[in-house]
Amino acid sequence: MTTTFDSTVLRDVTLRDGLQLTGRLLPTSRKLEIIRFLLDTGVPELEIGSLARADLVPPMANTLEVIEELTAAELTRCWVWVATPRHVEKAADAGARNFQYCFSVTDAHNQANIGRTTEASLDAMPAATAITRTVGGRIQLCLATAFTCPFDGPVPEWKVLDILADPRTGGADDIVLCDTVGQAIPSQVASLVEQAKWLRPDCRTVFHGHDTWGMGVANALAAIEAGADVVDGSLGGLGGCPFAPGASGNTAVEDLMFATRPSYLDPPAFARIVGFSEQLLAELDEPPRSKAAQGARSRARAFEWVIADPASTSR
Template sequence: MTALANGILRDVTLRDGLQLTGKVLPTERKVEIVRELLALGVPELEIGSMARPDLVPPMANTLELVAALTPEELERCWVWVATPRHVEKAAAAGVRNFQYCFSVSDSHNRANIGRTTEESLAAMPAAVEFARAAGGRIQLCLATTFTCPFEGPVDPERVLAIARDPRAEGSADIVLADTLGQAHPGQVTALVSAVVAQGHWGTEAHRIVFHGHDTWGMGVANSLAALGAGASVLDGSLGGLGGCPFAPGASGNTSSEDLLFATRPEWFTPAALAALVPISERLLAELGEPNRSRTAEGSRSEAAAFEWVIRRQP
């Protein structure tokens, strides 16, 4: 067992994966996917968003999905929020894990959320209080931590300043998102290491989550670099589905299958891969989306001597 196996996957298919497709997946189908992934062994899921349904239609039935899940299932599920009101409304519906997200760059935050970065940060203490009142957990999620589609490179000091800001206290975790997938492993190592060096993040109680995109082919490499520097959770989506509708040039999350094949957590066996790939393939076919997972592609090869190849039925 390698050190990399200590990292865990959070599958974000039902939020970040779906939001760029423009298609609303029926609630019962989302419930089926949640239960298939949890039963398979995926530790955590991001299942939806409180974003306005007129702006992000695939998220319109998030609260219906929450209502259909059990409290035990919801303990392993996260919902994207951007305002204290989002947290309050989601908590009333049964959500207990909240991902409070805003962008490090003002231009993207205005495009994505409709306010400045400072305004989002200033509202976070109220969001933390709503989460605590519900007995839940809240994450500080920072988009555009490396580059912004409107402003270009992001100064790492802006990220570090937010990470140590007292108004972010109360967050269980910090999520560092390479929204455009333009970072390279050296940048990821440097930023995650700098966040760890501040002395608060990177512990079991205050995890670092790395959310990478594979737009420039660096998704898995950047994720492994993040793990090596102190992150413990990696975000991925089935077949590399997804991207940000408010970030031109952002397409494709890092594939969950590829992250699992690279890190090999104990539960992820050849049999688990053989069960996961059809789940992914069916969903992508329903959505009319391509499968960007190299692991899924490899699993369908003719290399019969390799245990990870899915055996064809006679």
């Protein structure tokens, strides 16, 4: 169990999926502060923004400015959400090298989220991949609604597997399986991750979960046990898709960290993360959703993960 967890990458998605539903555009300087805090803490990878239209997703409006301010070394650990070849071009011109090319398994959600059919997004992926290669970058195939769709309901596994087997997705470096509405259960997650690993052994497999139905940590652990290389989460459980009715926050980073105990995490580091997350949630006027963060503020002082000194949470 420990060895499995130690080999799994935790990716923080606060600055993309986490901010989408807040309606709040954080200044570039504040986003840079969040990125550098997380990187300095030891979080291996981050999702730092999106090329979605600013009029539709206002919190993403300064993504290109954020990319331009990061160093090349920092950008090697950062991913940017894209949905078209033109998005890849713009992000690459700003300095990005890791691109998460996203579309939905179901047409209904892809139309709501991106404004085109799933087939149209598939058709465009080879061009996005070619642009990625010209800048020496990496590209992820990110499949939203891989388990259920807010409009069409349950999504058959074969629809996901057909996309993974499609030659147009053959250039992907990673496969991202998204439980967009947080309705999957561990057995479903384990099954799809296992089949994705079998179909695309050349790719890392990423599980992107939401905690809408309280299955976030359980699903992430099931994904890890099934062979997932990366799991996603956001500070304080922020997040959700603005184009998916019923979607709520991502699985909280604090909960995933507490469950998996990555090598860079110890009680003092956890206290700093909890304090930083609490400050961000207050800034955004968002409620705390992390159960581990709540536990860290309990009175069970004999447990080393409980925060005893408020000063230990300062930035």
